[in-house]
Amino acid sequence: PYDVLIVGGGPAGAAAAIYAARKGIRTGVVAERFGGQVLDTLAIENFVSVQATEGPKFAVALEQHVREYDVDIMNVQQAAELVPGKLIEIKLKDGGSLKGKTVILSTGARWKTINVPGEAEYRNHGVAYCPHCDGPLFKGKRVAVIGGGNSGVEAAIDLAGIVGHVTLLEFAPELRADAVLQKKLHSLPNVTVITSAQTSEITGDGKRVNGLLYKDRNTEETKTVELEGVFIQIGLVPNTEWLKGTVALSRHGEIEVDAHGRTSIPGVFAAGDVTTVPYKQIVIAVGEGAKASLSAFDYLIRSSVD
């Protein structure tokens, strides 16, 4: 068995692998797609000490750093089930099975998409999902935020301080965000809120976004907004479907962890976007991965499994 078996090869899993391997213990990483969400990212400008890089480049650097150590990387493998026990078993979709004295879950998350024409075509070319990451790229420009829940309204408030103008579109007749956020939103001079709006298309000139179309659900009329960017904020879904009924999950499906990265199952730790730790960012995932790995090591030196 592995001393530390890591499920997920994004920034959190990579950091966990490096920290475990540096303890000289048997370390494995099983990942569907080594690199994780950064493979889908264009510019990264907020990873402290790296002024600017690109997602695929960052993913290569992650893998190279892990490969400096004696770590088994099992790529293109999907974990399908976790079986607790003295040795923790991870069953793979293809029928295989791996065992670890400890397991670190770092399967990340994915942004919900609105599935309208233009969304996929202009991803990273005007369509964005992360205001902390991409907000500054739209300095002085016009953007829309789709989604009037807490994350959408927070994004609109955040972006209003950077961009020229924000149009917030919500499908329902009312915003769903906390009252205090709505009050703040309505106090901002460069924000327009449109409710009962169903976004139907994101348009562009073949290279970049130049507008969006929405249906006014009260009148059934289709309307246009001219803009340079669209932030989609209708939710981030943790990749925990395969864990239901094992580790404790929050009502949003995130793995509940304590300050040491421990889950509800002894020997099972978690890190990164898949957990309840707030603010889904690379720098945070990396820190949490390192922490979970040190916690797993601490658990190993205190446990009787050999």
Ligand code: FAD
């Ligand atoms: P992930 O990166 O999601 O990695 C999860 C890993 O688990 C992957 O290897 C995946 O294949 C694997 N996995 C999932 N399910 C299974 C399974 N069942 N079995 C096996 N493996 C599985 N953050 C920033 O800090 N700066 C930015 O500029 C930035 N820009 C972004 C732009 C975009 C378009 C996106 C989508 C995200 C961006 N982020 C940015 C967020 C950042 O990418 C995430 O916070 C970070 O990647 C989280 O790392 P993670 O390791 O927790 O999860």
